[in-house]
Amino acid sequence: MPDPAARSLRTRRSGLVGVVIPDLTNPVLAPIVQGAEETLRAAGFGCLLADTDNDPAREEAAIAELEARRCEGLVIATARRRSPAVERLAKHGPAAVLVTRGLDTGALPLVAADDAHGVAAAVRHLVALGHRHLAHLTGPRDLSTTARRARAVRESAKAFERSGVDVVVRHGAGFTIADGRRLGRALLSAHPEVTAIVAGNDMIALGCLDAMAEAGLRCPEDVSLVGHNDMPFVDRLEPALTTVAIPQRALGVRAAEVLLGRLAGEAVAPEPLVLPTELVVRGSTAPPPAARRS
Amino acid sequence: MPDPAARSLRTRRSGLVGVVIPDLTNPVLAPIVQGAEETLRAAGFGCLLADTDNDPAREEAAIAELEARRCEGLVIATARRRSPAVERLAKHGPAAVLVTRGLDTGALPLVAADDAHGVAAAVRHLVALGHRHLAHLTGPRDLSTTARRARAVRESAKAFERSGVDVVVRHGAGFTIADGRRLGRALLSAHPEVTAIVAGNDMIALGCLDAMAEAGLRCPEDVSLVGHNDMPFVDRLEPALTTVAIPQRALGVRAAEVLLGRLAGEAVAPEPLVLPTELVVRGSTAPPPAARRS
DNA sequence: ATGAAAGCGCTAACAC
C-alpha cells in the first residue's frame, strides 16, 4: 500500500478535490454534495468539504486552504456574481467548476439548473389560475441564481402585460427562512393587491408562509405561493408546496464530471451546462380569492 | 507556502480527518457534519467526507480508503453494534471516534445523545395523556441507537405496567420513510388497539404518518406519534411532530473535540460521552380517542 | 545560534 504523501510529492498530484458549499444545513445541498462526492470518489478522488456559512471571508479562506492543501480541483457552490477569490482561480490555481451559482464574467465553467424555464412555468401557472398581481421575493442581488430567476419572472410577467399582469420584485439579505419572513411581512403590508408570490427558493417560501399566517392570510385561499428547488420534505408541508424542481443530485454529478473532464485535459465548453427544471404543482397554489380577482 | 505532501512525508502527519456518514440526505446529519467540520477545521485539519449510503460494504471500503490516505483520525457515524471494519480500528489504524452509533464492545469512544432519557419522557408524556397501548417502531436491530431506544421504551412502559400500559416493539430494515410506512401499515392492521406510536427516528415517524393516512386514521385524534431527533422542518409538518430533540450540532462538535483530544495524546474516558436530549411536545400527540381509551 | 545535509517513500527516467 503506497504512501500517498510520497507519491503525491513525486507526482505532484494529491488525489484531492475541494467542495465549497454555503451551508450544509440547507437541504438542497445534501443531494448535490452527495452526487459530487460519489462521482469524484468513483474516479479516485477524495472530497475535502468546506462549509463557508454564507460568509465571503470564509469562502476566501476556504479556497486558500484548499489550494494550500494542493487540491487538484474545486467544486464551488458559493460563488457570487463577482468574487475576486473565485475569479482568480480562472487564472491561477486548481481547476474549478461552479455549481448553481455562476460568475458574471463566465470565466469558470458552470453547471446550473434551467431556472428561467421553471420560473416561467410558475408564472404561467399562476396567471392561468387567474392571478394578476404577482410578487417575486428572493435572495441577495449578488448571486447569479437570484438574477436569473428575477429576470425570468419579470420577462414572463411582461409577456402577460396586456392581460393586466404585473409583478413586484424584492431582494432580501439571504436565502433563509428569516429572510423570507421579513420579505413576506413587508410585501404583504405594502402590496395588499398581490395574490401570488414566487419565492426565490424554498426557504424563503417557508418564511413567506409564516408571514402569511401572521397576517391572518391563508395559503392558497388568500395568497398562492411557489417555491424553488423542491428540497426534501416540502411536499409534506401544509399546504404542500408548489415549487420549481431542480435536478439536485444531477447537478452534483455533472459538476463533478465536468471537473473530472477538465482534470483529464478536456476542453470545457464556455457555455454553462444547463439541466432541466420542472414546475411541481402541489397545494400552495390556487385561484385568487374572488374579492381580489382582477 | 510549504508543500503539504513533502511536509506530510517528513512528519508522517497528513492533517486530514475522515468523516464517515450513512446518508448525507438525512437532515439530522447535516448539523452533525457541520459541527465536526468546523471544529476540525479550526484545529487545522481538513475533512474528507465519505457517504456510505448505509451500506456496510461501502463503509468498509470508505474506512480502508481513508486509512490509505493516511487520515490521522476518523469520525464515524455509521458503526453497527458489531462492525469488524470499525472494531479493527481500536487495535490498528488511525484514532477513531464514533458519533451516535456505538459498538457493543465499547472498544471505541462514543459521543451520543441521551436517548433513554428522551424516550422515557416520551412514554411518560403519552401515558399522562391517557394512552395505554403503545408501539415502538424503529430501525435495524444491529444499531446501538435502536437498541438503546427500544430498551428505554420497554423499561419505561414496564414502569407503568400496573396502570395497564403495554408496548409492542417492531424493528424495520432501515431508517427511511419507506421503512416507517411498512412498519406503520403492519402495526396498524395487526394492533388496532394501539393509540400511540414512538418512532425510532423522524424519518420512520414520517412513514407512520403516511400509513395512518392510508388507513384513514388521523394524527393525533386517532393515533398519537412521537419522533426522534427533531430534524429540521419537522416542526412545520401537519401535524407538527412531537419528537425527542438531540443536540445535533453539539454531537458533531463534541465528537471532533474528543478526536482532537485523542490526537493530542489525551487519554479518552472509556465511558460514552452522553449529551442531553429533550422531549419537544408539538401537535402530533393528544389524548387517545374516547372509544379506545382504556 | 546558524547552517548544512540526510532522508522520508515513492515514481520516472535511464541504463543495461
Added chain:
DNA sequence: GTGTTAGCGCTTTCAT
C-alpha cells in the same frame, strides 16, 4: 524488459 537511481520539498538532526 528489467533493475537501479535520482530527486520531489520538507523537517530534523547534527556539526560548526
